[in-house]
Amino acid sequence: MDETRATQTKLLRMVPFTPKRVSTVTALDSRITTPSGLPSAKKFKSVISTEARSRTLTTKLKPPVLIPSAPSASRPRTPTTTTIRPKTPTTPRQGTDSPIFDIRSEMDVSRVDPEENLVDYQNVEAGDISAEIDEATIPSADYGSKDKVLVSIRVRPTEVVAAWDTPTSRSPAGKLLKLQSHYHKNPNTSPPEFTFDEVLTGSANKPVYNAVAKSHVIAAMEGFNAVVFAYGQTASGKTFTLSGDEDQPGIIPRALKDVFAHIRRTPTREYLLRVSYLEIYNETIHDLLAPPATRLSQPVQIQGSGSQIWLAPLREEVVTSLKGAHAVLERGWAARRTASTDWNERSSRSHSVFRVVIESRERSEGSSGSSSGRQTPGLGARPPTPGGARLQAIGGRSVQTSVLSLIDLAGSERATSDKDRTREGKYINTSLLTLGSVISTLAENAAKGKTDHVPFRNSKLTRMLQPSLSGDARISVICTINPDVGAIAESTSTLLFAQRIKKVQLNAKKKEVVDTEALLERYRQEIEDLKKRLAEREAQADAPASGKSRRLSAREQEDESKAMRDLNARIRQLTNLILTSQTVDENRGDESRPASPQKIDFDMPPYQLQQELLSARREIETQANQILSLEAALLARPAIAPDAPEAEKDKMITEQTRTIRELEMAVRGYEDNLGAPLRQVREDVEREWEGKVEAEKRKVAEKEAWAEELVKQLEKEKKMRAQLEEERRVLAAFVSKFDSLTSGGIGVGPIVPRSSGPAASFNQRQKRGGSALGTIDETNSPVKIDMSRGGAEPSLLEEQMQWDGMIDDESFELVDKTPAKTRRAPSPVKDVLARGRKENLPV
Numbered sequence: 001m002d003e004t005r006a007t008q009t010k011l012l013r014m015v016p017f018t019p020k021r022v023s024t025v026t027a028l029d030s031r032i033t034t035p036s037g038l039p040s041a042k043k044f045k046s047v048i049s050t051e052a053r054s055r056t057l058t059t060k061l062k063p064p065v066l067i068p069s070a071p072s073a074s075r076p077r078t079p080t081t082t083t084i085r086p087k088t089p090t091t092p093r094q095g096t097d098s099p100i101f102d103i104r105s106e107m108d109v110s111r112v113d114p115e116e117n118l119v120d121y122q123n124v125e126a127g128d129i130s131a132e133i134d135e136a137t138i139p140s141a142d143y144g145s146k147d148k149v150l151v152s153i154r155v156r157p158t159e160v161v162a163a164w165d166t167p168t169s170r171s172p173a174g175k176l177l178k179l180q181s182h183y184h185k186n187p188n189t190s191p192p193e194f195t196f197d198e199v200l201t202g203s204a205n206k207p208v209y210n211a212v213a214k215s216h217v218i219a220a221m222e223g224f225n226a227v228v229f230a231y232g233q234t235a236s237g238k239t240f241t242l243s244g245d246e247d248q249p250g251i252i253p254r255a256l257k258d259v260f261a262h263i264r265r266t267p268t269r270e271y272l273l274r275v276s277y278l279e280i281y282n283e284t285i286h287d288l289l290a291p292p293a294t295r296l297s298q299p300v301q302i303q304g305s306g307s308q309i310w311l312a313p314l315r316e317e318v319v320t321s322l323k324g325a326h327a328v329l330e331r332g333w334a335a336r337r338t339a340s341t342d343w344n345e346r347s348s349r350s351h352s353v354f355r356v357v358i359e360s361r362e363r364s365e366g367s368s369g370s371s372s373g374r375q376t377p378g379l380g381a382r383p384p385t386p387g388g389a390r391l392q393a394i395g396g397r398s399v400q401t402s403v404l405s406l407i408d409l410a411g412s413e414r415a416t417s418d419k420d421r422t423r424e425g426k427y428i429n430t431s432l433l434t435l436g437s438v439i440s441t442l443a444e445n446a447a448k449g450k451t452d453h454v455p456f457r458n459s460k461l462t463r464m465l466q467p468s469l470s471g472d473a474r475i476s477v478i479c480t481i482n483p484d485v486g487a488i489a490e491s492t493s494t495l496l497f498a499q500r501i502k503k504v505q506l507n508a509k510k511k512e513v514v515d516t517e518a519l520l521e522r523y524r525q526e527i528e529d530l531k532k533r534l535a536e537r538e539a540q541a542d543a544p545a546s547g548k549s550r551r552l553s554a555r556e557q558e559d560e561s562k563a564m565r566d567l568n569a570r571i572r573q574l575t576n577l578i579l580t581s582q583t584v585d586e587n588r589g590d591e592s593r594p595a596s597p598q599k600i601d602f603d604m605p606p607y608q609l610q611q612e613l614l615s616a617r618r619e620i621e622t623q624a625n626q627i628l629s630l631e632a633a634l635l636a637r638p639a640i641a642p643d644a645p646e647a648e649k650d651k652m653i654t655e656q657t658r659t660i661r662e663l664e665m666a667v668r669g670y671e672d673n674l675g676a677p678l679r680q681v682r683e684d685v686e687r688e689w690e691g692k693v694e695a696e697k698r699k700v701a702e703k704e705a706w707a708e709e710l711v712k713q714l715e716k717e718k719k720m721r722a723q724l725e726e727e728r729r730v731l732a733a734f735v736s737k738f739d740s741l742t743s744g745g746i747g748v749g750p751i752v753p754r755s756s757g758p759a760a761s762f763n764q765r766q767k768r769g770g771s772a773l774g775t776i777d778e779t780n781s782p783v784k785i786d787m788s789r790g791g792a793e794p795s796l797l798e799e800q801m802q803w804d805g806m807i808d809d810e811s812f813e814l815v816d817k818t819p820a821k822t823r824r825a826p827s828p829v830k831d832v833l834a835r836g837r838k839e840n841l842p843v
């Protein structure tokens with residue numbers, strides 16, 4: 001392999017995707033139909049035992065479950081989530097059978113900076129990791145170091161008479177499996193008899209895990225590649241063995257538990273774990289952890305050749321807790337394709353591969369993993385981190401990288417009436433046949449020292465397994481069989497496969513490499529740098545006190561403390577990603593991680609709030625610039641000449657992929673660290689102010705109503721004033737008329753008002769102040785005006801009319817100088833007026 005390809009290999013394999021918080025099963029592919037949660041009326045054709053049947057009825061549609069914690073009286077068993085496993089689509093899938101893979105057009109979602117996505121290591125429950133590895137259950141035969149495949153048979157329980165003699169319940173584990181003689185058709189030969197490493201019966205998954213997988217999991221933790229796969233006829237118990245159910249967790253959840261338990265009991269090393277989950281469906285590889293849309297549109301490709309193969313694009317999620325690993329497992333499991341077949345209500349229609357990449361390294365003296373004492377959370381300044389989560393050797397401390405692959409193969413099956421199932425069955429059978437012939441050739445080559453061509457490339461499954469089957473890994477195969485009489489042919493075929501694979505020669509070695517691209521060392525170095533910077537800042541902050549430096553302004557102090565908060569946050573972030581026995585222990589049940597996004601404290605003084613906003617804005621600008629420059633770099637990429645050598649193309653593709661990855665990291669950081677928090681802050685602010693605005697609106701409405709009422713009252717008052725003014729005017733006219741009468745204008749002598757008469761009283765009031773009726777004070781509320789008076793007493797206007805009548809009345813008793821003929825008839829008012837004058841009544 002040339003150098004470029006080697007670099008490409010490294011780059012493509014090393015970068016994981018690390019989710020921020022993986023906790024729930026995401027939306028499933030819309031093209032996958034979800035089965036009903038109720039048990040189907042459809043019956044199995046194969047007969048299963050009462051034990052298996054009851055299990056089938058109670059746990060049929062349940063996903064694989066989290067391995068139960070170590071039993072404890074105080075801790076109730078966590079109920080299983082009821083995620084429903086999707087069925088295989090009934091319509092034929094298009095465009096995935098022979099995908100055209102163009103890496104240039106791909107955004108490899110697996111290439112995202114893990115630091116951006118701390119997972120919930122602190123959610124590890126005590127029970128999850130408290131289980132120590134029980135040394136007694138590790139097989140004494142040291143299978144891990146054997147150069148042969150570990151082959152075990154698991155015989156599913158049955159209700160009917162079994163055709164095979166299996167180890168009895170008194171000695172459940174044995175090595176021999178023999179067809180009962182009366183089922184053997186050829187009288188000239190003795191009934192077939194098979195010997196394997198283990199023959200297991202019953203429904204308990206723990207002994208199966210201990211016997212077939214535990215040693216391989218430990219081998220993987222110690223640096224060996226390890227593969228455990230289940231092979232067998234449909235409905236024989238492969239998925240039950242690998243995944244298990246609520247009562248009987250299978251190999252995968254048990255293996256994950258042992259991985260974390262191993263880390264906990266190995267204080268001398270530090271680890272970085274990444275998991276991926278994929279399926280091979282109809283000869284197309286799908287990333288079960290990718291979002292549904294990309295899962296279908298971007299099938300995973302096998303790249304490289306020989307023992308140097310890698311998969312891309314494939315999400316590898318960094319996990320720092322058992323819980324996080326389980327969440328990823330469940331997510332992938334939910335996306336798997338299953339369907340109801342004639343033999344199995346939830347038959348796996350694909351081969352599924354759950355992989356854990358384990359990187360580990362001796363711990364150095366200083367790498368205690370603890371961050372600075374300051375605990376103030378804050379947004380960390382995150383420089384782009386090219387490359388992915390990968391351990392790196394430093395100072396002679398080499399890094400072990402190993403992969404644990406746990407594979408649930410689809411079951412070989414007979415013809416079925418369903419068209420889609422037939423098509424799937426064809427692909428399944430073809431790939432299993434290829435696996436069979438690959439194993440046969442390998443076994444033969446090993447037995448006879450030959451180097452015959454091995455048809456690895458004939459199926460995706462064998463191509464993917466090529467490095468492992470070529471001796472690169474420790475392999476454990478569990479072949480599951482249905483012991484029913486009706487399944488003798490399939491069981492025999494499975495057992496023959498098992499016999500062949502036993503002969504395959506392995507030569508797995510620990511991989512200790514000095515990997516300059518590894519991330520762990522960058523993390524460590526960055527942590528050291530950050531700590532140094534923090535110490536410098538702290539020293540500077542203390543300096544003014546000693547008088548060596550000028551005193552910082554309030555604004556500078558604010559900036560300074562923010563910078564220190566950021567440094568601390570980054571140190572903690574990086575430290576938490578590296579797993580050690582100490583951190584796994586320390587972080588148990590720790591819920592102290594601040595929730596993102598940051599909550600703004602609105603009670604802060606405005607100046608401080610302004611500072612927060614300014615620094616957030618600065619950060620946004622920095623990230624926006626970063627995105628822009630990466631985009632520019634992407635646009636400015638040189639074109640690849642069509643006739644350029646492959647190596648050159650590969651190199652450019654790798655570079656472009658790296659740029660895209662960095663761009664994605666920046667965008668993701670922008671979104672995760674600024675977009676979402678800022679949105680949250682906006683929501684908080686909006687919520688906070690919504691109430692206040694509502695209260696203000698209510699106040700305004702009340703004031704408006706009050707003002708309206710006031711205007712109405714003023715109008716009324718105005719009218720009253722006009723009316724009173726008119727009355728005053730009339731009265732004045734009357735008085736002047738009266739005066740003119742008394743002054744002889746109508747032929748009588750002058751009328752001199754008495755000092756106490758109405759005219760005198762009017763004059764007095766006039767003199768006192770403007771209106772004869774007194775001043776109407778505008779500050780007086782209109783409501784205070786006594787309106788009742790007007791209705792009860794005659795108005796001044798009415799009075800005037802009376803007065804007019806009276807004055808015009810010729811009977812008015814005056815010193816009459818006019819001729820008698822001009823006099824009018826006597827008026828009744830005369831008396832009143834005379835009396836008024838007499839009594840000096842006010843007008």
Ligand SMILES: Nc1ncnc2c1ncn2[C@@H]1O[C@H](COP(=O)(O)OP(=O)(O)OP(=O)(O)O)[C@@H](O)[C@H]1O
Nearest residue numbers: 052056203234235236237238239240344347348411
């Ligand atoms: N050892 C066992 N004890 C109890 N029940 C079992 C056992 N093996 C299998 N079963 C039950 O039999 C049914 C079929 O098993 P499973 O789905 O694991 O088969 P499979 O080999 O994975 O089938 P396929 O290849 O079609 O996916 C399930 O309901 C399972 O719970």
